[in-house]
Amino acid sequence: MKPWFKPMIVWLIPLAICLPFIPLVLWSLSDRWFYPALGPQTWGLRAWLYVFGSAGAQIIASLLQSILVATITAFTSVIIGTPAGRALGLYDFKGKDFISLLFMLPVIVPPLCVAMGLHLWFIRLSLAETYVGVILVHLTFCLPYSIFVMWGVFSNYNPDYEHQARSLGASSGQIVLKIILPFTMPGLIVAGLFSFLLSWSQYLSTLIIGGGRVTTLPIMLFALMASGDRPVAGAVSIIFVLPALIVLLFSARYLGGRSVVGVR
Amino acid sequence: MAKKRSSIIICIMILTILITGILGLARFGAAKEPTWPDILQNAKGQTVDWFMWGGFPHTNNFVNDYVAPRVYDLYAIRLRQVPVKDISEVVSKLLVEKQAGKNKNGKIDLMWINGENFRTAKKNNLLYGPFADLLPNQKLVNWNLASVRNDFGEPVEGMESPWGSAQVVMIYDTVRIPSPPQTMQALIKWIRTHPGRFTYPAPPDFTGSVFVRHIFYHVDGNADFWQQQYDENRFTESAHKTYQLLKELAPFLWRRGTTYPESPSRLAHLFADGEIDFAISYHPAEASKAINDGLYPNSVRTFVFKEGTIANTHFVAIPFNASDTEGAMVIANFLLSPEAQFKKADPQIWGDFPAIDPNRLDADWKQQFERLDRGVATLPEHILQKHQLPEPPSHILIQLEKGWEKHVLKKR
Known part of the structure; x- marks a missing residue:
């Protein structure tokens, strides 16, 4: 490998991530920008004044709700997904294919059907229009991902380490903390990150189950994103x-070095 | 994707209709007619959740910065706007709530609605009941207008209250096209002589669909015919001619008609970027607004066809299970007040056309409406009103949308 190759890749990846944002930033700061000019002809803060001015209170409130919902969803998704992934990765049992298909179902069935079908039940269970209800419906979309990520992690995981630790007198708690967690940490972060981002971008399910009481960021913003007003x-x-990107960059720190594959 | 989603919604709707039909419907109402002072009294302290399309910053500002503080000062009602991408999602939500028997304490108190969504809501008993006649400001509305009495051919019957009106206008740039074609006939000719410079959004998009209805009226020759009656043979013939004409025009469209923009905002971008020479808008003041916001150059203007363009009215409705019905009614009434209608018509605020008839106002307000500067690219109201065509009933609209997809898009 040529000596310049690795640094080039290291720089190309962040560049590829950042490039699409440049037009967004330019548009948001433009006042007039007509074809065929390469950049805005006049600059202005109209868009940002709208976002932070009249819509500001709404947007900040929904930002906090989004962070709350996505964080709880991500943690719950990892906590539920890890044992399932471990069972699928380490053991062979009857009906394994069928169960893994069941786990995949929420990804295969169109989200509108899942959300509307669950809505009916959530109304009966008084879960509609509550935070718990919204987190539960987000979980149906996030869980398949965290289960399948953890399945991959555990199929490359060697449980012999646990046996060794136990034979040396470690308690179950110590095994979890000192063996399982360190070995599966990158996988756990990936699963959590997936879940966080999926929950972060849920629109339809939040609207239907949250019913306007739970107003996450997509509820506030998606209509405007599709509007004709480019700035x-x-x-x-x-x-x-931006918040999703910060979460991504923060967790990317843990993904380097040891890969998701785990240790044999 | 949108196609798939809409077919799913239709399936769910049919199921819901069957199920609700079997279970039998508990109709709302029956209680004695409340009086307006009672309603005002009960509305005090209520929080009204208004679900509405939230894609236009100016509409959002009008609701949050003007209506909300005003109704709080005047009536002690808190107004909470819930912006949505498409009100049909909210109608689907109501369908499920109906099915689940959630007949009270619903979260939606008021929704901005018209056309197909109103029809779906009305047919499935998703609406609170006739309330429009209770509102004192209803006397300012001209209910004799076909576009107010019928919402896309569906009788309103007081189930929703108007709050604005709209009419299709063609948008062009005087620098590029000094004298635009004034009739549909002339536009068709213009398209043939200027290949690649015209297109329209793909139906079932709202604006694309209304353009197809203009073509339908053009080949049929009589827009008023469809208001009172329906003639299967005549429809089949005119619809066939519509598709035939659009198929012939396709090679002269932007990208030779192999693709169409998916929304009026994409169309507006193509127009602003100089790729096409006309944009179509269902909002007569949109071009002026876009000039103000720097989205269009100052030389942009609008026109309507000599034979007229399609106009409609948009409404607010209250769902069957709304928690704060009185508050919702007071807001619907406030939206019809001369004050709110005037503010809404100001192009600096929004520029939406009034739902009330200025002739029914006192001299003072009437003069204010007449003096209002509607923006440089907006046609004067008397010109717009002289050139109005009614919307056909929504079953015609749906058939044309399906036919367009089959014959024009897929060329069968």
């Missing part, structure tokens, strides 16, 4: 993507 759409997209 506002640009500003709003940045507001939407």
Whole structure:
């Protein structure tokens, strides 16, 4: 490998991630920008004044709700997904294929059907229009991902380490903390990250189950993103993507070095 | 994707209709007619959740910065806007709530609705009941207008209250096209002589669909015919001619008609970027607004066809299980007040056309409406009103949308 190859890749990847944001930033700061000009002809803060001015209180409130819902969903998804992934990865049992298909179902069935079908039950169970209900419906979409990520992690995981630790007198708690957690940490982070981002971008299920009482960021912003007002759409997209990007960069730190594959 | 989703919604609707039909319907109402002072009294302290399309910053500002503080000051009602991408999602939600027997304490108190969604809601008993006649400001509305009395051919019957009106206009840039074609006939000719410079959004998009209805009226020759009656043979013939004409035009469209923009905002972008020479809008003041916001150059203007363009009215409705019905009625009434209608018509605020008839106002307000500067690219109201065509009933609309997809898009 040529000596310049690795640094080039290291720089190309973040560049590829950042490039699409440049037009967003330009649009959000433009006042007039007509074809065929390469950049905005006049600059202005109209879009940002809208986002932070009249819509500001709504957007900040929904930002907090989004963070709350996505964080709880991500943690719950990993906590439920890990034992399932471990069972699928380490053991062979009757009906394994059928069960894994069941786990995949929420991804295969169109989200609108899942959300509307669950809505009926959630109304009967008084879960509709509650945070618990919204987190539960997000979990139906997140769980398949965290289960399948953890399945992959555990199929490359050697449980002999646990046996060794136990024979040396470690308690179950110590095994979890000192063996399982360190070995599966990158996988856990990936599963959590997937779940967080999926929950972060849920629109339809939040609208139907949350019913306007739970107003996450997508509820506030998606209508504006599709509107014809490019500066506002640009500003709003940045507001939407930025927190998710921060979470991604933060967790990327843990993904380097040891890969998701785990240790044999 | 949108196609798939809509077919799913239709399936669910049919199921719901069957199930609700079997279970039998508990109709709302029956209680004695409340009086307006009672309603005002009960509305005090209520929080009204208004579900509405939230894709237009100016509409959002009008609701959050003007209506909300005003109704709080005047009536002690808190107004909470819930912006949605498409109100049909909210109608689907109501369908499920109906099915689950959730007949009270619903979260939706008021929704911005018209056309197909109103029809679906009305047919499935998703609406609170006739309330429009209770509102004092209803006297300012001209209910004799076909586009107010019938919402896309569906009798309103007081189930929703109007709050604005709209009419299709063609948008062009005087620098590029000094004298635009004034009739549909001339536009068709223009398209043939200027290949690649025209297109329309693909139905079932709202704006694309209304353009197809203009073509339908053009080949049929009589827009008013469809208001009172339905003639199967005549429809089949005119619809066939519509598809035939659009198929012939396709090679002269943007990208030779192999693809169509998916929304009016995409169409507006193509127009602003100079890829096409006309945009179509269902909002007469949109071009002025876009000039103000720097989205269109100052030389942009609008026109309507000599034979007229399609107009409609948009409404607010209250769902069957709304928790704060009185508050919702007070807001519906406030939206019809001369004050709110005037504010809404100001192009600096929004520029939406009034739902009330200025002739029914006192001299003072009437003069204010007449003096209002509607923006440089907006046609004067008397010109718009002289060139109005009614929307056909929504079953015609749906058939044309399906036919367009089959014959024009897929060329069968």
